[in-house]
Amino acid sequence: MNKNEKLQHFNDLCKNTLMETLNIEFVAMGDDFLTAKMPVNSKVHQPYGQLHGGATAALAESVGSAASNFFIELESQYVNGIELTINHIKSKREGVVFATAKNIHKGRSTHLWEVRVEDEEGDLISICKLTSIVLNKKS
Structure with a gap:
């Protein structure tokens, strides 16, 4: 599956x-990141x-958890977020925010992600740390 097909699969x-x-x-992925966007309007x-x-x-949490899927056996495993810390740096009233998850630790049973949430101008809105656990699917 190429990158566009993977992005479409996640969507x-x-x-x-x-x-x-x-x-x-x-909206974007690379060897060490996954990015998602969300509009900022009255709904959020x-x-x-x-x-x-x-x-x-x-x-x-959505982008970090989805990124963990790069590192697991999808047929036999799944990922759940177990801890999320987030610091809000700047407010946002309208436009779009982009969250980019980059892996800090890739273990067999846990993954640690840094997720930067930025606006269209590249200004930091929030910084997050997500820990995910890798679980086995029941047969």
């Missing part, structure tokens, strides 16, 4: 999920008209 998996509700779309605002931290956290 297809998002149908009828929170990712579709938040309009999260996987908190009551004061700014990007909700929970929406940002959902974006970060």
Whole structure:
């Protein structure tokens, strides 16, 4: 599967999920990263008209968890996020944010990701750390 097919596969998996509700779309990937984007509008605002931290956290966990799929046996394993820490640096009212996950640690049972959430100008909105656990599917 080439990169475009993998991105399309990830986007297809998002149908009828929170990712579709938040309009999260996987847009780029490389050997050491995966990037998704999310529009910033009233659907993801908190009551004061700014990007909700929970929406940002959902974006970060979505891209980090999806990136873990690069490193597992999809037929017999799956990934769950087990810890997410996030620091919000700057507010955002409209436009688009991009979350890029880069692997820090790739173990057999856990993966650690740094996820940078930036706006269209490349300004840092939030910085996140995600720990995922690799689990075996039940037969």
